[in-house]
Amino acid sequence: MVAMYAPELDTYSITKKVRSVRLVRRSVSTCWRCLPWSKLEPEGARTVRDAAIHRISLFNVDKGSRTARRLKAYLKRRHSCVSERPVLDGILRGPDRAVAVTVATPGGGVLLKRPRVVLGAAEKEALKRAYQERPYPSPKTIEQLANQLNLKISTVINWFHNYRSRIRRELFIEEIQADSGGRAKPGEVVVCDGTKENRCAGTVLDQSGRPLSEEEGHEHTHTHSGRSLEFFSFSETTAPSAARLPSDSSLRKMKAANLNNIIHRLEKEKAAGHEDSLDHTHTHTHTHTHLTPKALQPCSHSSGKPKLRSSGSSAPGVCP
C-alpha cells in the first residue's frame, strides 16, 4: 500500500482533484491507494504526468517530508523530462505545504521513461582495469574515463561507488564466514572482482574493506608481502544474497567487532616484528597492515590518463 510508504499522502484529495478535471479515465484510487509504491507504473506515473500537465495541486505534503523526497526520487529515477525546465523541479515547488504540481513549458512537460544505462562488456572491463589501477580515482581521472568510454561522468562515479560497495559487501560476508570457519586471514585480503562476471581481479583492500588507491598502494606497500595473501573465492551460495544483505545494527556490530579483531591481531603481529622480515620488492598489490586513517584517504590528485588496456592484463594483483 502506498500508505505504508507515504502515510501522509492525501490520496483522497488527489483522487478527487484528478477526477474533477477528468484527466484520467482510470481509477485514480487504484493508482494511488491500492498499489505499492513500486507498482505505481504505469498508472501512477501517468496520473502524476496528467496532473502536472494540467497544473493540478497534487500533493499536500511537506516539501521536505519523506513522501516528497521519495516521490521526487521516484520520478527522477524513472522519468526524464523534455521540458526546458524539468518537471521535477516544479513538482515539489511551492510553499512548505500545498506543494503544487506545475509544468514549466507550454504544452506540458512530458515525463518520459528514462532508459537504463547498460554498460557494455568492454566498458565494464575498462572500468575494472581502471579500478585496479586506482580504486579511488580523482575527478580528473573520472572525467578522462568518462570521455574515453563515452559515458557520463556521473555514470563513472556511480560505477566506482557501486563497485567498491559491492566488493566491500562480499568481503564482509567472506570475513564473517572466515571468522566462523577459520578459513581466511582477515586483514590481508586480496579480493577478487566482486562481480559474477569476473571474480578474480585482485583488488587490494585495507582492513575495513576499502581498496587502496594507486598512490596509497605505492606509498604504503612493501610491508607484508612475505605473507600468504588469501584469495577469496566468492562462493555461489553467498554472493547472490550479498545484494540483499540485512542492514540492521547487529550486522554493523558484527563488522565492527570483526574489524577490531583484525586490527588487534595486526598490531600484535607488528609488535612481534613481523614487518622486519617482509619482502619489500613487491608492488602495490599488497597493502600496509597498519594504515593510518590519513593513509586511507583517497588521493586528491590525478596521475594522468587511466591506463586502459584492450586485452589481457598486467595490472597488479590480477589473478592468473
Next chain:
DNA sequence: TGGAAGTCAATAGT
C-alpha cells in the same frame, strides 16, 4: 565535498 551505506528499479537470466 567525497565516501559509505542503504535503497530503488530496469533489465537480463532462469
Next chain:
DNA sequence: ACTATTGACTTCCA
C-alpha cells in the same frame, strides 16, 4: 513469473 544483477539515487557522516 521469479530472481539476480547493477546503474542510479538518497541520506548520513567525517
